[in-house]
Amino acid sequence: MSQQTRDLLPRNRDAEVARSICPYCGVGCGQLVYHKSGKLISIEGDPESPVSRGRLCPKGADTFQLHTHPGRLSKVRYRRPYSTSWEEITLETAMDLVAERVWESRARTFVEQQDGVPVMHTLAICHLGGATLDVEENYLIRKLFTGGLGMNCISNQARI
Amino acid sequence: MGSNMAENHPVSFQWVMEAREKNRATILHIDPRYTRTSAMADIWVPLRPGSDVLFLGGLINYVLSNDKYFHDYVVHYTNAPTLLREDFRDSEDLGGYFSGWDRKKREYDPASWLYATSPQRGALFAGALPDTGESAADPTLQNPHCVFQMLKRHFARYTPELVEQYCGVPRQVFLKAAEAYCSASGPEKTGAICYALGWTQHSNGVQIIRTAAILQLLLGNMGRPGGGILALRGHASIQGSTDVATLYDILPGYLPTPTFNKDGNSLREYIAYNKAKTGWYANFDKYIISFLKAYYGDAATAQNNYCFDYLPRVTGDHSHFGFWLDMMDGKVEGLFLMGQNPAVGAPNARLERKALAKLKWLVVRDFVECEPASFWYNSPEVERGELSPETVATEVFMFPAAGVAEKSGTFVNTQRMLQFHNKGPNPPGDARSETWFMYHLGRRLKAKAARDPQPRNAPLNALTWDYSTIGSNAEPVVEEVLQEVNGWTVADHRLVSGYADLKADGTTACGAWIYSGCFPAPEKNLANQRQSRDLYGHGWGFSWPSDRRIIYNRASARPDGKPWSERKKLVWWDEERKQWTGLDVPDFVRTKPPDYQPPAGAEGDEALAGDKPFILHPDGVGWIFVSTGLKDGPLPTHYEPLESLVANPLYPACETDPATKKRERPDNPYARSPGDPRFPYVLSTYRLTEHHTAGGMSRTLSHLAELQPEMFCEVSPELAAEVGLKHGEFATITTPRGIVEACVMITRRLHPLVIAGRRVHEVGLPFHFGTNGLVKGDSANDLLPISEEPNVYIMESKALLCTIRPGRRPRGKAALKELRARMKEAV
Numbered sequence: 001m002s003q004q005t006r007d008l009l010p011r012n013r014d015a016e017v018a019r020s021i022c023p024y025c026g027v028g029c030g031q032l033v034y035h036k037s038g039k040l041i042s043i044e045g046d047p048e049s050p051v052s053r054g055r056l057c058p059k060g061a062d063t064f065q066l067h068t069h070p071g072r073l074s075k076v077r078y079r080r081p082y083s084t085s086w087e088e089i090t091l092e093t094a095m096d097l098v099a100e101r102v103w104e105s106r107a108r109t110f111v112e113q114q115d116g117v118p119v120m121h122t123l124a125i126c127h128l129g130g131a132t133l134d135v136e137e138n139y140l141i142r143k144l145f146t147g148g149l150g151m152n153c154i155s156n157q158a159r160i
Numbered sequence: 161m162g163s164n165m166a167e168n169h170p171v172s173f174q175w176v177m178e179a180r181e182k183n184r185a186t187i188l189h190i191d192p193r194y195t196r197t198s199a200m201a202d203i204w205v206p207l208r209p210g211s212d213v214l215f216l217g218g219l220i221n222y223v224l225s226n227d228k229y230f231h232d233y234v235v236h237y238t239n240a241p242t243l244l245r246e247d248f249r250d251s252e253d254l255g256g257y258f259s260g261w262d263r264k265k266r267e268y269d270p271a272s273w274l275y276a277t278s279p280q281r282g283a284l285f286a287g288a289l290p291d292t293g294e295s296a297a298d299p300t301l302q303n304p305h306c307v308f309q310m311l312k313r314h315f316a317r318y319t320p321e322l323v324e325q326y327c328g329v330p331r332q333v334f335l336k337a338a339e340a341y342c343s344a345s346g347p348e349k350t351g352a353i354c355y356a357l358g359w360t361q362h363s364n365g366v367q368i369i370r371t372a373a374i375l376q377l378l379l380g381n382m383g384r385p386g387g388g389i390l391a392l393r394g395h396a397s398i399q400g401s402t403d404v405a406t407l408y409d410i411l412p413g414y415l416p417t418p419t420f421n422k423d424g425n426s427l428r429e430y431i432a433y434n435k436a437k438t439g440w441y442a443n444f445d446k447y448i449i450s451f452l453k454a455y456y457g458d459a460a461t462a463q464n465n466y467c468f469d470y471l472p473r474v475t476g477d478h479s480h481f482g483f484w485l486d487m488m489d490g491k492v493e494g495l496f497l498m499g500q501n502p503a504v505g506a507p508n509a510r511l512e513r514k515a516l517a518k519l520k521w522l523v524v525r526d527f528v529e530c531e532p533a534s535f536w537y538n539s540p541e542v543e544r545g546e547l548s549p550e551t552v553a554t555e556v557f558m559f560p561a562a563g564v565a566e567k568s569g570t571f572v573n574t575q576r577m578l579q580f581h582n583k584g585p586n587p588p589g590d591a592r593s594e595t596w597f598m599y600h601l602g603r604r605l606k607a608k609a610a611r612d613p614q615p616r617n618a619p620l621n622a623l624t625w626d627y628s629t630i631g632s633n634a635e636p637v638v639e640e641v642l643q644e645v646n647g648w649t650v651a652d653h654r655l656v657s658g659y660a661d662l663k664a665d666g667t668t669a670c671g672a673w674i675y676s677g678c679f680p681a682p683e684k685n686l687a688n689q690r691q692s693r694d695l696y697g698h699g700w701g702f703s704w705p706s707d708r709r710i711i712y713n714r715a716s717a718r719p720d721g722k723p724w725s726e727r728k729k730l731v732w733w734d735e736e737r738k739q740w741t742g743l744d745v746p747d748f749v750r751t752k753p754p755d756y757q758p759p760a761g762a763e764g765d766e767a768l769a770g771d772k773p774f775i776l777h778p779d780g781v782g783w784i785f786v787s788t789g790l791k792d793g794p795l796p797t798h799y800e801p802l803e804s805l806v807a808n809p810l811y812p813a814c815e816t817d818p819a820t821k822k823r824e825r826p827d828n829p830y831a832r833s834p835g836d837p838r839f840p841y842v843l844s845t846y847r848l849t850e851h852h853t854a855g856g857m858s859r860t861l862s863h864l865a866e867l868q869p870e871m872f873c874e875v876s877p878e879l880a881a882e883v884g885l886k887h888g889e890f891a892t893i894t895t896p897r898g899i900v901e902a903c904v905m906i907t908r909r910l911h912p913l914v915i916a917g918r919r920v921h922e923v924g925l926p927f928h929f930g931t932n933g934l935v936k937g938d939s940a941n942d943l944l945p946i947s948e949e950p951n952v953y954i955m956e957s958k959a960l961l962c963t964i965r966p967g968r969r970p971r972g973k974a975a976l977k978e979l980r981a982r983m984k985e986a987v
Contacts, residue, residue: 026394
């Protein structure tokens with residue numbers, strides 16, 4: 001063994017570990033997320049999971065690449081009506097614009113009642129998602145969209 | 161069955177292998193294709209796509225004809241003894257229809273399906289639970305009107321001979337499978353059934369699952385270790401998105417969304433409609449009122465019916481396909497897509513994509529620029545001249561999303577287990593979680609509503625939305641959301657320890673009653689437990705409800721409370737300590753003794769005797785016969801797929817499930833059925849281990865792309881010879897909806913089946929490919945029609961008709977020309 005080989009150390013040495021769960025199928029294999037100074041180092045199976053016992057399938061084993069591959073977006077892309085290309089806009093601008101679109105569409109299409117009975121909905125704003133999202137995310141989506149805005153047209157992969 | 165578990169849930173398949181290797185379990189796999197799962201099975205049964213009810217009904221017939229049912233379980237724990245009304249007519253009596261079919265409305269009035277002693281309700285509909293405090297029953301199972309005798313008559317024609325003719329399963333193979341599976345029954349043995357989209361994605365999908373449920377009830381396998389029916393769900397938290405219901409017809413915890421002119425006109429009517437008198441669902445009002453308190457907080461009071469009128473009413477079909485067809489017709493202004501890609505993943509994908517061009521605005525949230533975000537400049541429609549950027553008005557916002565390692569939150573896996581994932585590093589750049597997006601969008605909209613307090617903004621003004629935020633990104637504290645889901649007492653904001661603490665008087669709030677108990681104290685996030693301490697994994701995560709790992713586990717003990725056997729013990733009655741105990745959390749009131757008899761007039765759970773395990777049902781028993789709740793029949797019966805080569809052998813005048821909606825229209829056309837000379841082969845779609853759904857999380861990654869780089873089709877050597885297909889070269893597959901190309905894989909794993917004397921060929925297609933990513937290909941979903949199963953509105957993807965020819969697909973407009981030419985051929 002060369003000195004270079006002897007000097008090799010695991011790349012996740014001294015890393016912090018977050019206990020996580022695979023984002024792919026419904027089995028829910030345990031994953032260990034190794035990170036250091038805000039940087040992802042590796043994602044591996046969690047041997048203590050009674051579901052998976054440390055194993056991961058090809059997709060789960062590639063979760064690190066899912067987070068770090070060059071095709072991943074980190075900026076908001078925006079396309080104007082009839083435009084032939086994308087523009088980049090800031091996150092805050094994008095959030096303000098989306099809130100305005102929701103507000104205007106809702107104002108145009110909201111139905112308060114039918115035959116004297118409350119209906120309190122708009123069918124002109126719809127939502128899909130998501131089976132890939134957390135319980136907390138789905139809960140807030142339903143709460144704001146349905147409980148707050150009156151959107152009935154909500155669905156996710158569970159129905160297909 | 162209806163699953164390729166080794167392929168699509170590979171890590172869980174280790175348990176199947178262990179059962180086989182360590183406990184000599186017998187593995188049966190019933191599937192049209194010989195797959196990775198079949199290779200590990202002891203018995204593989206090839207089956208015609210769409211004939212599942214016929215096969216499973218054949219097993220039921222086998223069990224009944226050979227007295228293989230678990231007698232004591234059936235008599236005490238199911239509604240087999242229950243007497244039905246004398247005006248009930250079965251599908252065997254009415255040529256494929258049950259009594260109550262309205263030809264004009266194309267729906268059933270289920271009044272005649274009620275038990276003989278169920279009181280009538282004012283407004284009967286699928287979903288209202290029968291009040292069956294005392295249903296007349298015959299424990300000897302002899303009365304001709306009892307469910308058991310009805311079941312025998314119903315499945316009498318599902319013989320091994322019929323299975324051979326119309327499933328394509330040789331009689332001897334069927335009998336071998338039947339003998340192997342049906343012997344896994346009784347005190348000492350159980351059998352489990354696992355299924356996935358091979359059962360759900362059918363025009364009668366719910367009824368297929370129902371047939372399996374009947375089989376498992378007859379064999380006494382429900383609520384017992386090594387038994388049950390496991391739905392193998394396909395996404396990391398699709399169970400969560402079903403439970404916490406981003407689905408139009410249910411609110412979190414499976415509370416029905418109020419429907420205009422049905423149960424939605426007032427809180428009082430809503431409760432009267434949905435609350436059962438007997439069984440655990442008599443607690444319904446506690447759950448809806450606590451839910452309203454979670455949403456609307458202090459604004460929700462007894463005087464204003466807890467803001468019930470702020471909930472939007474269902475007025476029609478607001479499902480995915482319901483609103484997508486409206487979108488295609490120009491009736492939708494804006495759409496949010498969050499981690500879902502219908503441009504590749506939904507049926508009639510050409511229509512899915514074209515409808516996006518009718519929107520005023522579109523918001524897409526994903527890791528990469530997926531197909532829905534680029535439809536306006538990079539799609540088959542742009543290639544074919546059907547769309548162009550210069551003519552598409554849709555304003556598009558593409559937001560980058562955070563990955564699981566970059567955020568904390570809860571997933572619910574396919575066994576109902578909540579597992580909390582903990583955040584590692586921050587997401588890159590402007591990528592954020594959906595929690596962040598929803599919270600900050602909500603903040604902005606509430607600010608607008610505060611400045612504009614008119615009636616339509618009242619719900620938004622009343623909505624509680626004050627979650628704390630942390631970190632440089634102002635990320636909401638997800639634990640606060642999960643605590644709201646768990647519930648608390650309003651006065652002191654003290655977390656409840658479970659749904660038994662919830663009240664109907666406005667003193668408790670709870671976002672989803674079925675999860676209550678997952679966060680019983682500020683430092684006790686049970687979803688984040690990571691110390692498994694027993695065989696069932698207690699100490700790791702939290703299985704709803706109340707951390708029961710096997711629901712209805714009272715059925716694992718005899719009526720007298722002792723286990724059916726030492727080998728199969730799970731929960732049992734401890735006579736000394738006067739409570740239920742065992743290896744799992746008992747799914748039963750802990751102190752109710754097995755010999756408890758309800759007093760006359762008892763309500764709620766008190767109305768159920770000590771030997772009634774199915775506590776959510778008003779009669780406490782498993783439902784072999786489902787008298788209310790389903791739109792297409794109280795018993796499953798064989799219907800052909802919407803596109804089939806074969807006439808229905810049982811019901812020539814009722815080919816397909818009459819309650820299924822085809823949504824047939826010029827942009828959603830169907831082949832002629834049965835048998836269409838233009839489309840002579842059966843098409844089925846499915847998944848691969850190395851890819852994930854629409855491909856955004858796999859075709860974009862070099863390692864996975866390398867493992868499965870190309871769209872392909874699977875055909876048998878016989879079909880290849882008939883059509884002239886060559887292995888490794890291209891083929892073009894066409895249906896009335898679309899035209900795709902695929903590389904040809906000739907394989908012995910597909911067999912032509914002989915159905916009623918003729919050879920039936922199958923073409924198999926994975927559905928993962930699209931125009932974006934490192935590896936691209938045509939989308940199989942371009943070929944499928946949109947259709948809506950009657951109960952849950954899912955489409956049929958596993959059995960349709962197609963044609964196939966050698967050679968590549970034409971490019972540009974020529975592709976549509978070939979499709980139109982095929983449609984114009986003589987039918």
